[in-house]
Amino acid sequence: MSFFYLSNRIIFCFSTMTKLIVVTFLLFHTSTSSSPSSLGSAAMLEPLFQYIDDHQNQFIQRLKEWVAVNSDSGDPTKWGEVERMLKMTADMIEKMGGTVELADVGTHQLPSGETMQLPPVILAEFARDPKKATLCIYGHVDVQPAKMEDGWVTDPFILTEIKGNMFGRGATDNKGPVLAWLHAIESYQATQKEIPVNIKLIIEGMEEMGSFGLLELTRKRNDSFFADVNFIVISDNVWATLNPALTYGTRGSSYFSVEVDGPKLDLHSGVYGGSIHEPMTDLITLLGSLVNHKGKILVTGVTDNVTVLTEDERKTYDKINFDLEEMKNVVGVKKFIQDTKEDVLMARWRYPSLSIHGIQGAFSDPGTKTVIPRKVTGKFSIRQVPNMDPTDVERKVKEHLGQVFSTLNSPNRLKVTATVGAKPWMANLGDPQYVAGKRAVKNVFGVEPELIREGSTIPIAQNFQEETGKSVMMLPIGGHDDGEHSQNEKISRNNYIKGTKLFAAYFYELSLLH
Numbered sequence: 001m002s003f004f005y006l007s008n009r010i011i012f013c014f015s016t017m018t019k020l021i022v023v024t025f026l027l028f029h030t031s032t033s034s035s036p037s038s039l040g041s042a043a044m045l046e047p048l049f050q051y052i053d054d055h056q057n058q059f060i061q062r063l064k065e066w067v068a069v070n071s072d073s074g075d076p077t078k079w080g081e082v083e084r085m086l087k088m089t090a091d092m093i094e095k096m097g098g099t100v101e102l103a104d105v106g107t108h109q110l111p112s113g114e115t116m117q118l119p120p121v122i123l124a125e126f127a128r129d130p131k132k133a134t135l136c137i138y139g140h141v142d143v144q145p146a147k148m149e150d151g152w153v154t155d156p157f158i159l160t161e162i163k164g165n166m167f168g169r170g171a172t173d174n175k176g177p178v179l180a181w182l183h184a185i186e187s188y189q190a191t192q193k194e195i196p197v198n199i200k201l202i203i204e205g206m207e208e209m210g211s212f213g214l215l216e217l218t219r220k221r222n223d224s225f226f227a228d229v230n231f232i233v234i235s236d237n238v239w240a241t242l243n244p245a246l247t248y249g250t251r252g253s254s255y256f257s258v259e260v261d262g263p264k265l266d267l268h269s270g271v272y273g274g275s276i277h278e279p280m281t282d283l284i285t286l287l288g289s290l291v292n293h294k295g296k297i298l299v300t301g302v303t304d305n306v307t308v309l310t311e312d313e314r315k316t317y318d319k320i321n322f323d324l325e326e327m328k329n330v331v332g333v334k335k336f337i338q339d340t341k342e343d344v345l346m347a348r349w350r351y352p353s354l355s356i357h358g359i360q361g362a363f364s365d366p367g368t369k370t371v372i373p374r375k376v377t378g379k380f381s382i383r384q385v386p387n388m389d390p391t392d393v394e395r396k397v398k399e400h401l402g403q404v405f406s407t408l409n410s411p412n413r414l415k416v417t418a419t420v421g422a423k424p425w426m427a428n429l430g431d432p433q434y435v436a437g438k439r440a441v442k443n444v445f446g447v448e449p450e451l452i453r454e455g456s457t458i459p460i461a462q463n464f465q466e467e468t469g470k471s472v473m474m475l476p477i478g479g480h481d482d483g484e485h486s487q488n489e490k491i492s493r494n495n496y497i498k499g500t501k502l503f504a505a506y507f508y509e510l511s512l513l514h
């Protein structure tokens with residue numbers, strides 16, 4: 001027997017047969033307007049929403065404490081801070097009554113050859129009731145790098161609220177959403193409501209580096225931690241527009257380092273210039289061979305397997321409520337490579353792209369140092385879409401760069417390394433989680449969610465789906481203008497607080513499917 005709240009303050013007790021009828025109804029009636037859940041959810045959720053509203057300043061204070069930790073996983077000297085951040089998270093979960101394991105995920109070899117212990121992964125759970133569905137929430141508490149001199153208006157590690165937006169590194173990616181999940185749990189506990197689903201949590205500190213060690217951990221714990229999980233949910237991306245959204249696909253990513261190593265020391269360009277095969281010139285030729293100014297990837301064969309667009313798929317883009325002009329304003333450009341909304345969205349979500357990120361070892365300070373750098377390392381990544389495979393992409397990229405380099409007849413040494421190889425992820429929109437997600441969005445925001453894809457990568461998403469066979473959904477709460485990875489990353493107070501309500505409502509809607 002399970003208990004479901006279906007009518008104002010009345011608790012109905014359902015037989016298994018009735019539950020089957022409810023699940024069938026939910027699966028075949030995806031419109032949220034007159035759902036059975038909407039009849040009782042208002043009464044059920046109202047005290048939780050009130051609690052969330054009343055405690056918003058406390059929730060923001062917690063986010064402030066989390067943002068203050070520079071848990072940049074891209075810099076191994078900061079892995080101690082990543083670990084401190086994970087311990088703070090673990091402490092909070094334990095204080096809330098959860099049990100926490102800090103799972104060892106082994107070591108990682110840095111490009112220098114040094115081997116370092118990876119920060120652990122949090123595997124946590126709240127009290128388990130075999131009659132309830134089990135939801136596993138994934139998130140990460142590491143961040144991208146941030147420096148004031150990059151152009152931040154406020155200190156990236158001091159959460160600062162300006163006109164309803166809270167600026168700080170990790171505010172939206174992903175500390176804010178992780179806290180919102182924990183606060184949603186807190187709202188049930190504090191109002192003495194039974195959480196209607198069993199909750200498990202996986203929180204890591206290496207997502208921005210490609211989730212080192214997490215795939216192996218998932219495999220090892222498939223028969224234990226994951227065994228009773230029914231649903232996996234991730235809130236680590238943002239809406240595409242002003243409208244709330246559910247995400248059903250992300251691109252994958254392969255990240256490459258291209259090192260060109262030349263003379264034994266930096267040289268005076270006046271003394272040696274003209275006689276030296278300069279590593280930087282070699283590197284620029286290599287990087288210039290990867291992609292053209294229209295964003296076309298020039299590496300032979302890399303895009304061969306991309307699925308051909310069908311008319312039906314194209315039509316799904318027509319429906320998305322997306323304002324190109326607003327997007328231009330947000331990023332500060334006069335035009336995109338593509339002209340229409342549909343083509344811009346497809347370029348971001350359903351086609352691959354190649355971006356050049358930087359050159360390590362290059363002279364980049366102010367001034368006029370006339371140097372020939374002895375060794376330079378270019379960094380670029382390829383966002384991948386379904387039908388592309390990171391292993392195949394890596395092979396083709398290495399072949400391509402080797403071939404271009406051979407035409408230079410350079411005595412310099414070339415080393416190409418792939419540091420990330422994350423697969424793209426696609427969900428089935430018929431998955432019941434999307435029914436619960438739609439109902440929860442309608443309940444909290446009063447509108448139907450947009451169904452969107454995402455151009456960035458959540459490296460573990462496809463691995464979770466493939467290895468565990470469980471349903472995976474993405475339920476973002478961040479705004480389209482949150483600026484993940486950019487200067488002045490933020491989350492709005494409204495999204496943070498309403499997002500917390502969304503998660504509380506989601507637990508309830510999901511329980512109705514079980």
Ligand SMILES: NCC(=O)N[C@@H](Cc1c[nH]cn1)C(=O)O
Nearest residue numbers: 173208209210236253420456457
């Ligand atoms: N919020 C998701 C995110 O930002 N993910 C990173 C993961 C990644 C990919 N390659 C290296 N790290 C992203 O850049 O998409």
Ligand SMILES: [Zn+2]
Nearest residue numbers: 173208484485
């Ligand atoms: Zn990120």
Ligand SMILES: [Zn+2]
Nearest residue numbers: 173174207236
């Ligand atoms: Zn993220």
